[in-house]
Amino acid sequence: MASKRSNVWKYFDQVSECGVECKLCQMKLVYHKSTSSMLNHLKLKHKTFSLEPESERHEQPLITSFTSARRHCDPARRERITALITRMITKRHATTELR
């Protein structure tokens, strides 16, 4: 039973033998002995969730999570900001890779 205590269970209820329900949007998912589909659902549908940084320590926030929060920007400006952020991240990433 202890193995069930993954953090994703904060966001899901088990509703049947092989079914779980998302507490955030009540969507039902098939549960096949692994929490990966639930994790995927949380990532895709609820970008704001946070889990313990186990295997995903290197994951960076999506560019879209920055740009979508800036709806008031005009498209040209938004594109420029996106490009700048992308360049910044790529550059930094490349530097760390080299070490």
Ligand SMILES: [Zn+2]
């Ligand atoms: Zn959901």
